[in-house]
Amino acid sequence: MVFRNCWRRLKVMAASLPMRRKTSFYPVFLYRDSGQGDIDQGMRLVGGRFRIGWHDYFLPYRGGWQGNWPPEVKRWLYSFVWLRDLHALGSHEARLAARTLISAWAENAPNDSIAQEGPVMGMRLASWLGHYEFCLMTATEETQRRVMEVIRHEGRILAALLPLSPQGWRGLAALRGLLAAFMAVPEQQGFFLRYQRYFPAEMERLILEDGMVADRSPEAQFQCVQELSCMMAMFSALQLEPPPLLPVMLAKTCPVLRALCHGDGKFAVFNGSNERSAEDIQALLDRAERYRVIATSLPKGGFVRLALGKSMLFVDATQPPARGFDRAAHAGTLSFEFSNQQNRIFVNCGACSEQTWQQGLRSSAAHNVLVADEISSSDFGADGHITRRPAHVECVHKSTEEAHWLDLSHDGYYPALGTVWSRQLYLGQNGEDLRGSDIVEGERDVRFVIRFHIHPDVRVVQEDDDVILYVAGEIWRFRQVGGVMSVEEDLYVGRGKPEKTYQIAVSSRGGRDIEADDEGVTKRRQKVTWLLERVPD
Template sequence: MASRSHADPAQAGLAAGRRGLFGRTTLAAPGLGRLRAWLALPRELALGRLCYVLKRPLFALPEGPWRWRGNPPATAALVPPDPWPGNAQRGLALLDDSFHFLGRSLTRPAPQWNPVGVDPAWLEVLHGFGWLRDLRAAGGDNARRKARALVADWIAVNAAWSPVAWHPVVTGNRLSHWFSQYEFYAASADVEFRQRLLAAAARQARHLAGVLPAGLSGADEVAAAKGLCMAGLCLPDGAAWLSRGLELLAAALDAQILSDGGQRERCPILLLSVLRDCIDLRAALLAAGREVPGDLGLRIEGMAAMLRLLQHGDGGLALFNGGNEGEDLQIGLVLQRAASGKGPLQSAPAGGFQRLQAGRSLVLVDCGRPPPPGYDRQAHAGTLSFEMSVGRDRLIVNCGAQRGAGDWRAAQRSTAAHATATLADTNSSELLAQGGFGGRRAAVTCRRDEDEGNLWLEASHDGYQPLFGVTHQRRLFLSANGEDLRGEDRFTGEAAPAKPCGFALRFHLHPEVQAMSAQDGRSVVLRLPKGGGWRLRSAGGALALESSVYLGQPGQIRRSQQIVLSGTIAASETVVKWALQRMESAR
């Protein structure tokens, strides 16, 4: 039966209007951009990716079936603990053959493991088997049998190598999820099923050990290494795979975890992924009675403190560099299991983020350089952007990102999709169509001061210097009571631009915030969901209230609004001042 796809008409309408929301975005041509991105990689990563691509035809060659020496085992050597909650509603949908990933639902996909017309990212989730946890949450024998049937079908259909199903990251995720859910779907199965399951897992572990590191970097490399470690712990005679996996994990963490606990990809949701993978592996090693690497606990503690820095009052994460809010329950559980006594960092110069917190107000600022080559595939050109929340209400936001969002990919990465300044509808760093940055990357300076509870932050970037000879300087002040946020954006150069250059300062609003332009034409009144009132005033630019879009919640595209302060840079220095203050009537 042909698969049926369900899409939200409202989301389709928003996608059609994305150009109007963010203006034009200029990206390097896909073919040229891919070559430039590869040439910019560190030598080891570039060679690793090239070798993996060249070996792919060999992976597709027929091979003999995997055989154990002696009798094949019928029981896993270890069932690792898995405390993470699933989604029972999605699990019940799976019982009816409805698969909902990344904002798209397919009912009875055909073919089951390679349905026509779906995004590769959707297929990666399908083949990764993370949804086994949703079936477990649904509960009951029907869910158990469904999980067992889908695993058995995958083993039967995907014996031959294919680019998505056998990609190292997808394979690592699948091994992790097969073993973490083993008690749910496999422990009570018949001997034949368990033998086929363990034989299939062993064959995948052998393949994974042979291809890694495969030019992977960032959270992807950690996920693949974790899968190999889990196979080594859970499969009989898997010690060699465990040793290889731990070696790869140590190298991956050394390369990407910074001195303040930040991660080189500079994306909060990817930091969460790496932290969770490390917590899972630590728990599995302890359950197996194995020694935990000495620095793994320190890495977990540092990442947990950094993640708390990037957490809003509602428990969700800030929207920087391709991330979304995440699920606050899961984030809280990850931080709880990190067992770190550290509170949130306030300043993370290595990671490139600052946290200004006073009263009920919280401001999170991106003060870092764009991620380096190899770690920038999904990064955004959002330098000096900020987000603000009051209590549990988000007020000023970046637009966020949807994985596998198709038409939104270019728009969501643009500078205009962030609460920062855009010059001449141009990104502050050059974005390549296939992901990553070109040769023009913003360099950033940052200084922070505190006095009697008042907070000052001064930062600048030179991303527009090569094109317009202009440096963007942003100064922020947050009062000790948290009720007064003031900003000053300066555009400076050694001389006036050769020709006038337009600028736009954007303040994207959360969809739950109600906005209304005041009669004076120089301010906007903002009403939070819980009734608090704020007013944004400005000087030095024309103020307008325009449409925007919010991509910060997984699988959802929502209409929102943005405040835009615009003008022209025609002198060696142009200054725009603004203030966001709590209204007296809301006190």
């Protein structure tokens, strides 16, 4: 490993040496980046600022590319993916803003390690080429020549960085950047050869057998499909046949992307994902897929998707993603989301890039799970990776035409508390009857809370032993046995900003003894059963 790292540094140093060959002043091949842009963000960019999460930041217009932005903001800014926003705005001012910022980078790029990260560099090169016609085609020859020098230079560095360690879908972004560099400078055959060499391996480690990405995230699935779709467009512009694996993987990932949406056409909120607009998702699928197919099961991806009547139930039924694919993962093992028609009822809380919010939103308490003794089923390190996770997660699904049953369990609380949590879920009555049973077994009773986070569009009223949910003109009733129920204030960020809402919290009571195990140790069992049902008109 030490030798490999030293060799990679030597390759990068060699790639950074000045080129003797004269650079042409325009790319040989171009393509159009078809990613959806945000017009509102484009207007902010023209005004010299941008918004990430819930904060506004200033652009480096005339002060160079140095700045004290947070790392995740730098990754977004240095990637130039925001050229999509300026292109979507499409005004003359947007074109000049894009050209000015690219020219400033070409003249004086920041001396920042984040700017040299493979995925960031790949997104930057692909963005420059994908929006070249929009913002650079009418620039001066000197500006275009300088930009081409940077494309050639950064393409060499990117080629030297490969292969990358596992980076989730961002590994595809690095490869797409290398393909973009080849399009601009096709005489650099090494760019294309490196792409061909590492693309199959990236596909093998990123995309699971059922088409789910290893990140196990709807948002990561979206980004993966977008990267593959853009690669197809690039091969079309090159008038070359794509690698056989590329259309095959695109055909595998699109049905999964469609399957990860509720009835409103937006994402289920798991593992760093928010709802995202249905229009964005559908626009990508329209570009990327040949047939409207939906994945019926995700055994390797670990999500259970149950559709019955007009209702939909999503369950996170396996371990969190492996290291390298877990930077956005949440401690939401066995969490679920439930919707009826286009109306979300029970939801996880969402995700955001704000450092002060990330830890709380990644914790188990921000999901529809049982939280034992106020700890999470997984822990996270300072680098964002998971440091502790459940060792065993079980899921058994049985069904008839009228109903579904799920038997689930995980041991994420066992190391700290010596307990195992089991959850049984039932969906029946044409999707209008959702029942659950949550059981904690261990050597002693533990304190726990079962949390049911409610979507902001639902009106909540507590009446005696019931909680009444008013959902788009319909009435749903929640009740439980075995715990102490309360309704608490809550926050939901799944639509990109904090929204006040409510959650149902069912706290534990004392359990009972159960039969001794093989070693003669008597165990304790605590059990809560609950029901959500639609009240007939």
